[in-house]
Amino acid sequence: MAHRPEDPLPTGPASTEGVWELSEWDAAVDVTVRRLRAYVEDSQLGGSRVTSRRPPAELAQSLSLQSWIREGGMDAGALDDFLETYLSEGTRLHHPGYLAHQCASPDLPAALGDLIHGVTNNAMSLYEMGAAAATVEMAVIDWMLDKVGWAGRTAGGVLVNGGSLANVTALLAARARAFPEAWNTGVPRRTVLLAPASCHLSITRAAAILGLGSDAVVALPCDPIGRVIPSAIPEVVVAQERQGHTVMAVVANACAPATGLYDDLVSIGRICNPRGLWFHVDAAHGGSALLAPTLKRLLTGIELADSVIWDAHKMLRTSTLAAAVLLKDKTDLDRAFRQEADYLFFDDDRGGPDLMMRTVEGAKAQLGLKLFLNLAWRGEAGLGRYVAGRYATAHRLWELVRSRPDFETPFEPQSNVVCFRHRDAQGDPKQVALRDRLIADGRFHLASSMVGGTRWLRATVMAPATDEQTLHALLEAVGLAARQVRDED
């Protein structure tokens, strides 16, 4: 039965090219740890620019990327130089002036989790490829399920690479419930998702990726600041059904990415559940409020969901990416990847579950470990205090904004997201120019949102180093930039 390739390949003696020289590791890790320590220390103190973004061509040259790739030969000394530039040309998420995107200021235990993964690479999608890693992930998932209100054997979940992929995975489960045969025979036409226009763009993308088409996302009626009006849902459902459409899922925000506002999950859940409508809660950013006793009421009703996503790389302070897909009924997740149901093993002679049958990704990184280490260090209470602290600091920013007649703000924040603008920068383009000017100045990094058809500056308080003093300095800097932008004409 032996087939020979027509043209044998060159062979040779076994070599051990590529084993770790431990002295090389020692020197390189020493340089890296030292650079990163200084980076965090300096960032937390606000001592450097919060963000720098030279053009790619210029950066590629200053980092000598092409010659390193072709020639190799980097050693610890060269790494030291490389890191000096690399670390300065990016965004400092530990900086008090970092107020831009919903992206974690990573905590130190999680960073060590990344290093452990980098060395061990226990890609535990098969249990035999990383028993401890898989076990840690399951413990973290069980804890998240419990926080959502789904303790017990029926619920289940998995960690995946980010909220967008988590939404794809959850909606794949919803698709499988609505159309069990879709996995094998394709998606039927006339299938819709109901979601507020304020939902994350990954919801619409998921509809398109999954073959429904982005047009299948039907907008739910919302109030002027983008929150779902629950009482309006039944009418939308009836109208869709009258057109012969199947409503595959109803999506709610907890919280909305642009505004940080939470939908009324109780009311939405009470409408979906008796009608058998799949209720999906995108709690990517806001789910972590479950850990703060003073905030968890924002998520009341989340237990009525069929699926929830919740990112660790936002308020649970792991690096990007690590997002949980949580299902009230874990068989929905198993059915989502229907083809391989036969390969699912639990508590059999393999000794543990093969999680790859629950994810789009084939191999799995040790995502659970980094979240676990943050929890083990801080405890759920410590992480809850962090969340409450960031939400309170955002609220304080809103109070300061509201107290000043030169600023305006569209709503009181419910999370760590605050929208506001300065009256001197009239019109949307001036708000954008104001943001660009602030970023160029280097002390603050803000984002921007459209709310109610108007562009606002958006601050998202993520860095633990952002304090009262930062907020005052921010408003001064915004005021100065607004006057400069006004005077430019």
Next chain:
Amino acid sequence: MAHRPEDPLPTGPASTEGVWELSEWDAAVDVTVRRLRAYVEDSQLGGSRVTSRRPPAELAQSLSLQSWIREGGMDAGALDDFLETYLSEGTRLHHPGYLAHQCASPDLPAALGDLIHGVTNNAMSLYEMGAAAATVEMAVIDWMLDKVGWAGRTAGGVLVNGGSLANVTALLAARARAFPEAWNTGVPRRTVLLAPASCHLSITRAAAILGLGSDAVVALPCDPIGRVIPSAIPEVVVAQERQGHTVMAVVANACAPATGLYDDLVSIGRICNPRGLWFHVDAAHGGSALLAPTLKRLLTGIELADSVIWDAHKMLRTSTLAAAVLLKDKTDLDRAFRQEADYLFFDDDRGGPDLMMRTVEGAKAQLGLKLFLNLAWRGEAGLGRYVAGRYATAHRLWELVRSRPDFETPFEPQSNVVCFRHRDAQGDPKQVALRDRLIADGRFHLASSMVGGTRWLRATVMAPATDEQTLHALLEAVGLAARQVRDED
């Protein structure tokens, strides 16, 4: 315009809960680096079990997972104890006896890349979130495009979280070419993919995820060891078209996951190109042979592809996950995520590209950095020598197997994957039992494959520490286990 939530949230003074205590970092990183150093040293020497997989419940208890999550309070000393158990209950990819799955034995520069990501979290899907990280990724992608034979401005690509997601992304581009309106209006029925049955399971999964259905994957005729018979393709295409089906793509293996055998890319490309058939090459595992002058002819014809995927977390020795999606025409990738084409910025006032418009994931980890650091350290020549060394070692294993009458083997290897079995363990269940026995013994970790309807042991030579001595010891151990399994009845 200010809306107030009905029930104001508790607020308080700004806190700085969660800033890094640098002394805490110093102690914790010291423990982690020391443990990892010992782990790699011991693993490379083969001094410990290559894999251990106690049942999850037992492991969860010995790691005290529940109480750590609830109570917190871990410090450097406790981390030391935790890591002792954690690292011992997994799979040692640096161990010479690690011969199981196509999963990298990570190199040290890439591991440092993970640490840098863990601390800095420059989630560079928006250029402003990580200018250096995005620039590094683009340099790495350009280098890969050049290796494939697509140097120039027309080709493009992106790094994503793994080969499965890379296949989804590439096939999304193929879908967009065949049905530009599918993103908005959904996938039409009667669409098929042609692929050998030996393709990675993610191809069929991708068809199902993308709404085509797994039944849309039509098997290409293959030889007895699973390689596509190129001359048979036109007939399959005609038959599909006669049934009113649109052929969205033809998929080839480079190499096949179960056997490590390469399809004849030149012949397949020459059939696809003049017919306008999208040609997708899954080079997740085997693409790295492009770096070895003695091996790159295995991939001759890859330049005829429309899309290629190529994993760094296999033979380029980064941790899981890091996979490239490479497109001969980058507009195909931009069209794949059609909805957001307006948001794509290149060389405009943002200073760099926003890569999120090319991926399923929303935020992006610094995947390029870990691959770059391996390249910068070893150079493409050094990584090429590693690949050639692992391929040669696998070939040497095959020679040893072939020289022994008690073993049989279905084909001469073309890569670092070798299939074989011992004649004393007759029948598929005995081969599985033999594998289980080997794993329990602890010196070797093998996988297993179905080839030509029969189960074989499968060795994939990944660890640089696997040498001639390992191969002899392996065959002795397999022989012993086979006799034990035989005598069990």
